[in-house]
Amino acid sequence: xxxxxxxxxxxxxxxxxxxxxxxxxxxxxxxxxxxxxxxxxxxxxxxxxxxxxxxxxxxxxxxxxxxxxxxxxxxxxxxxxxxxxxxxxxxxxxxxxxxxxxxxxxxxxxxxxxxxxxxxxxxxxxxxxxxxxxxxxxxxxxxxxxxxxxxxxxxxxxxxxxxxxxxxxxxxxxxxxxxxxxxxxxxxxxxxxxxxxxxxxxxxxxxxxxxxxxxxxxxxxxxxxxxxxxxxxxxxxxxxxxxxxxxxxxxxxxxxxxxxxxxxxxxxxxxxxxxxxxxxxxxxxxxxxxxxxxxxxxxxxxxxxxxxxxxxxxxxxxxxxxxxxxxxxxxxxxxxxxxxxxxxxxxxxxxxxxxxxxxxxxxxxxxxxxxxxxxxxxxxxxxxxxxxxxxxxxxxxxxxxxxxxxxxxxxxxxxxxxxxxxxxxxxxxxxxxxxxxxxxxxxxxxxxxxxxxxxxxxxxxxxxxxxxxxxxxxxxxxxxxxxxxxxxxxx
Ligand code: HEC
Numbered sequence: 001x002x003x004x005x006x007x008x009x010x011x012x013x014x015x016x017x018x019x020x021x022x023x024x025x026x027x028x029x030x031x032x033x034x035x036x037x038x039x040x041x042x043x044x045x046x047x048x049x050x051x052x053x054x055x056x057x058x059x060x061x062x063x064x065x066x067x068x069x070x071x072x073x074x075x076x077x078x079x080x081x082x083x084x085x086x087x088x089x090x091x092x093x094x095x096x097x098x099x100x101x102x103x104x105x106x107x108x109x110x111x112x113x114x115x116x117x118x119x120x121x122x123x124x125x126x127x128x129x130x131x132x133x134x135x136x137x138x139x140x141x142x143x144x145x146x147x148x149x150x151x152x153x154x155x156x157x158x159x160x161x162x163x164x165x166x167x168x169x170x171x172x173x174x175x176x177x178x179x180x181x182x183x184x185x186x187x188x189x190x191x192x193x194x195x196x197x198x199x200x201x202x203x204x205x206x207x208x209x210x211x212x213x214x215x216x217x218x219x220x221x222x223x224x225x226x227x228x229x230x231x232x233x234x235x236x237x238x239x240x241x242x243x244x245x246x247x248x249x250x251x252x253x254x255x256x257x258x259x260x261x262x263x264x265x266x267x268x269x270x271x272x273x274x275x276x277x278x279x280x281x282x283x284x285x286x287x288x289x290x291x292x293x294x295x296x297x298x299x300x301x302x303x304x305x306x307x308x309x310x311x312x313x314x315x316x317x318x319x320x321x322x323x324x325x326x327x328x329x330x331x332x333x334x335x336x337x338x339x340x341x342x343x344x345x346x347x348x349x350x351x352x353x354x355x356x357x358x359x360x361x362x363x364x365x366x367x368x369x370x371x372x373x374x375x376x377x378x379x380x381x382x383x384x385x386x387x388x389x390x391x392x393x394x395x396x397x398x399x400x401x402x403x404x405x406x407x408x409x410x411x412x413x414x415x416x417x418x419x420x421x422x423x424x425x426x427x428x429x430x431x432x433x434x435x436x437x438x439x440x441x442x443x444x445x446x447x448x449x450x451x452x453x454x455x456x457x458x459x460x461x462x463x464x465x466x467x468x469x470x471x472x473x474x475x476x477x478x479x480x481x482x483x484x485x486x487x488x489x490x491x
Contacts, residue, residue: 024211028242032218034249037111039256040104041210045203046257047097050264051135054090055192062142064188066181069144073276088268094136096264098294101132106349109328112337113216115225119329121209124202126325131199133294138191140292144184145276151295152179152187154302161311214238215245219337226334296363297356304362374414375403381411388465395462398455402447410466418444425466425473432474433460 012018061080063072076083105125108114114122137155141148156174160166175182217237243249274292305313339346380396388396399405407417428436437459440446451459467473 025246026244027211027214028238029215029245029249030217030237031241031243033215034243034252035218036252036256037107038215038249039253040100040107042253043257043260044097044100044104045207046260047093047100047264048199048203050093050261051090051097052196054086054093055196057086058090059192064142064184066144066184069142069184070276070279073143073145077273084273085268087273088271089264090139091274092264092267092271094139095293096260096267098132098136100260101129105129108216110339110342110345110349111216111219112225112339112342114329114332115335115337116227116230116329116333118209118213118216119333121206121213122329123326124206124209126322128199128202128206130322131195131202134195135191135199136292136294138187138195141184141187142191143274143276146278147275149179151292152183154299158314161315215249216337219339221336221338221340223337224335225337293360297359298363300359300363373406375400375405378405378413380405381413384410384466389461391458391461392465393462395458395460398451398459399462402450402455402459407444421463421466423467423471425464426468426471427474428463429474429476430460430464431476433463437463 058076061072061076061083063069073087076087078084108122108125114125137151141152152174156170156179159173160170162169171177173183173186174180175186214234217234302310302314336342380400385393385396404421405414407415408419408421409416410420410422412420424433434456436444437451437456438446438448447456464473
């Protein structure tokens with residue numbers, strides 16, 4: 001015992017760390033902040049530490065080369081005891097970390113903790129969010145499977161839209177004009193050296209400021225932050241009714257972090273590791289490459305935007321979002337902290353949550369991608385065939401056999417990549433239908449070479465029957481003139 005104490009004293013005399021550590025542990029925090037609402041920051045840190053440990057373990061086996069990466073993941077999944085579990089922990093840890101960082105941010109925002117004097121803590125926090133997302137994106141590339149390959153392709157195409165420096169940025173990102181071996185090496189360097197280095201530096205700075213400035217007090221409606229008096233008020237608050245951080249406040253953090261670790265482990269065991277999906281092969285064009293969960297909303301947004309709006313929205317919206325986040329403490333640095341008196345703040349959070357939630361949901365269901373088996377699994381509804389001529393029925397067969405159903409729905413069944421065709425004859429004349437089928441256009445393939453003239457006329461005859469029974473199909477203007485001249489112009 002005495003020996004240990006001696007050794008401890010020897011080190012402390014030289015390191016001088018004993019006093020600062022004790023002061024940090026025992027520094028008083030406002031009584032009400034020992035609350036379950038204040039556990040997300042430390043939980044994010046716990047996730048990060050889990051990522052470091054599991055990441056190092058993975059790096060022992062993982063081979064960061066385009067030819068070997070996929071195989072080394074197979075080895076991890078199947079060849080090494082518990083390799084799959086480490087991969088699953090790392091993958092789920094990443095998802096949890098992104099989610100907890102976001103929750104932490106929302107809590108800090110709603111509790112007004114970004115106000116004076118913690119503006120810089122918030123700004124570093126925003127940077128932490130960015131590097132966390134950077135880790136998530138580069139991590140997805142490490143799998144170097146089909147999804148990673150196409151995710152990267154989409155990322156590159158977004159980057160290439162930046163005016164002037166776009167092509168150069170893509171070249172830098174991919175290590176050449178195409179996704180190749182150099183690309184993976186670059187992303188590996190980013191994922192294990194550059195971004196974690198930034199992350200550790202920012203986390204250190206963030207924590208230092210949290211300790212120096214003290215934990216945000218519980219926001220009381222009506223307790224206003226003023227630059228002139230805040231520091232004094234906070235000191236009085238913590239000294240009069242403060243409690244020491246250790247042990248009074250810290251046990252909730254520890255308990256919650258433990259719970260999160262258990263939840264990650266449970267997900268890892270139950271759902272297993274992510275991928276790898278198929279080997280990357282540029283000749284296989286997946287119709288629906290899917291990004292990881294937290295980028296799904298972006299994917300949905302991309303799919304719904306009209307092509308002309310894509311570039312401005314993709315480039316300008318994130319920049320504006322970032323500027324608003326960074327500038328927030330400067331235009332709202334004082335005043336009311338409690339969310340009960342900040343309805344606009346609460347509404348903003350709700351609005352963003354609903355928008356992101358909806359987008360994510362849409363991204364999961366991708367109604368715009370073709371339903372590849374609709375042509376064989378969805379028969380043409382009976383009412384579209386009943387009482388039709390032989391030619392029209394023949395056309396229905398062509399419609400089924402040429403897989404139009406994969407992209408077009410009839411009676412709400414079938415794909416939704418193209419418009420529903422239930423009433424197409426109201427909008428398009430026979431000539432327009434022929435042109436659409438033969439030439440395609442928009443996102444529709446041209447069928448000219450794949451249809452014989454007989455098939456085309458049968459198909460179009462069928463399409464012309466697609467209108468509600470009580471409305472007349474479209475005809476071209478000259479036909480209307482010839483047939484209905486007496487009705488239209490009695491002159
Ligand atoms: C890969 C998906 C896809 C397939 C397969 C497909 N289409 Fe289309 N189709 C579309 C899209 C997308 C549009 C909308 C084009 C546009 O925006 O200009 C469209 C438009 C049309 C239109 C015009 C609809 C309107 O309201 O303007 C018709 C008619 C049509 N398709 C018929 C067919 C027929 C017949 C077939 C089978 C021979 C077929 N399509 C196969 C995707 C597809």
